[in-house]
Amino acid sequence: MKYCFGVDIGGTTVKLGLFEETGEILDKWEIVTHTEEEGKAILPDISASILAKLEERGIDKADILGIGAGVPAPVTEEGVVNGSANLGWKYKEVKKELEELTGLKAEIGNDANVAALGEMWKGGGAGERNMVMVTLGTGVGGGVIIGGRVVTGAHGAGGELGHVCVNYDETEVCGCGNRGCLEQYASATGIVRLAKRKLAEETRETILNKDTVTAKDVFDAVKAEDAVAIEVAEEFGRYLGYELANLATITDPSIIVIGGGVSKAGEVLLSYIEKPFRERVFFANKDVKFALATLGNDAGICGSAKLVLES
Amino acid sequence: MKYCFGVDIGGTTVKLGLFEETGEILDKWEIVTHTEEEGKAILPDISASILAKLEERGIDKADILGIGAGVPAPVTEEGVVNGSANLGWKYKEVKKELEELTGLKAEIGNDANVAALGEMWKGGGAGERNMVMVTLGTGVGGGVIIGGRVVTGAHGAGGELGHVCVNYDETEVCGCGNRGCLEQYASATGIVRLAKRKLAEETRETILNKDTVTAKDVFDAVKAEDAVAIEVAEEFGRYLGYELANLATITDPSIIVIGGGVSKAGEVLLSYIEKPFRERVFFANKDVKFALATLGNDAGICGSAKLVLES
Structure with missing residues (x-):
């Protein structure tokens, strides 16, 4: 052995x-x-x-x-x-x-x-050879695997999904120095930012608390059918889903795997990402599947x- | 032999x-x-x-x-x-x-x-192993090569740069059925569309003629320092340059090669693409070079x- x-x-x-x-x-x-x-x-x-x-x-x-x-x-x-x-x-x-x-x-x-x-080997993408993985944690990370090989690129900086610009009108600055990066909307921190922005001007009743809200709170409230939380999840999903549609047009994966702390929200998370993705994806990529990561801390x-x- | x-x-x-x-x-x-x-x-x-x-x-x-x-x-x-x-x-x-x-x-x-x-082998990208090629013709095509291998993807549909959405507010429909595809702004046809939109409400003098304008006319007028044509070129360059910045964040190329009929405009074209690209590119990808394709019809x-x- x-x-x-x-x-x-x-x-x-x-x-x-x-x-x-x-x-x-x-x-x-x-x-x-x-x-x-x-x-x-x-x-x-x-x-x-x-x-x-x-x-x-x-x-x-x-x-x-x-x-x-x-x-x-x-x-x-x-x-x-x-x-x-x-x-x-x-x-x-x-x-x-x-x-x-x-x-x-x-x-x-x-x-x-x-x-x-790791996820392609024995996790959410097992059996596939063309996969995009998005890790929604404190930041947004990613990995693109095409034909079984990781897209590393000229500087080993390939797959930096979190720093794709998804909103050219953003005024707040991302950690990387740009404005409008996916990470500003789809990371745990980004979801909290979206929720706080909404709660600051919200008049409807909601179980979310603008002082203590976390990404987990948002998806728990979504599961409890809180209308305000649902709109936050929709906004998050639109940024991420549209960007993944663009990414699929470029890299043509058979599966997109969502991991990181935010993915603990479970299947409900996927529905908010998949809907805008399906609205926008290029016809050649319509059959892309979505899955949650399964290896957790063992993926690395x-x-x-x-x-x-x-x- | x-x-x-x-x-x-x-x-x-x-x-x-x-x-x-x-x-x-x-x-x-x-x-x-x-x-x-x-x-x-x-x-x-x-x-x-x-x-x-x-x-x-x-x-x-x-x-x-x-x-x-x-x-x-x-x-x-x-x-x-x-x-x-x-x-x-x-x-x-x-x-x-x-x-x-x-x-x-x-x-x-x-x-x-x-x-x-072909362009990576003996053209504009010779000597490189990580390259994005954009073909600006009637449509917008592309190819992404990472580590010397073409990113083909699960359906062989990888590198479809022309159908990445770059404008979610677009009302006109692209040939693919979506709205806001890069092809609607950066192809020869797309440049004409941008020029016509501008000329329809333009009051300044310009050497462009709104009935007969072609992509070549636009870049010829740019070379003649026509202010209206320059603004059309800037709009074209912003859509393409921003999208290439996003693409570089994902695929991390060392060089971006621009080919197709529109690229016959020459070096001036690159300047309009590079400026917005440099504004937006992720810091890890700052040293990406730009080049024109050199093989013309022999690339294939x-x-x-x-x-x-x-x-």
């Missing part, structure tokens, strides 16, 4: 998984991400944790196919990161450094792209492992 | 090229496209023309690596077309049929995608030949 590791490097914790080459998860665990001093301890910590796991399990290095790792930053084809705000990294040769530290082969990818690969380690298995 | 054929199947003519495996074009010629009776003669005509060329040149079939062909329709990974309005085809197994007719291996692609591949046969050479 051969094995590999999947590593999901986040700004707070690093998630690690030990996989059989068949895809079975044998073990998973977390370590703290030490971002001090430009995150210089992160790769040594990961390396030490992996080597300790081999020792603990009595697995020989020769039986390890490699380490896959997802990083919250664009990653070049050579496995280089030119800065990651979340990790404190500046220029870092992640692949080279991790290989030198462990003596194992490493494959590095962008975390959102890698999570998409699974996709990272898959990076190794298919390399 | 080995050889291959590149074939560009259009609604009026079929362009054919005989290539050395090094990429050198030895010969090129055209035949008429017979679209009658659901275009049933098209593939037999192409086959006969190719076999006659082998005879004429005294080249042995064993020295032919294959035939590449670009088709004005989405093409599946299996080389199947599910209808092409321009050719009269319904369901057609193009790859299989062409292979049976000629006894040679065939590779089939969408014409716009194949033209993009070159890209088709390349389909074979890299298969």
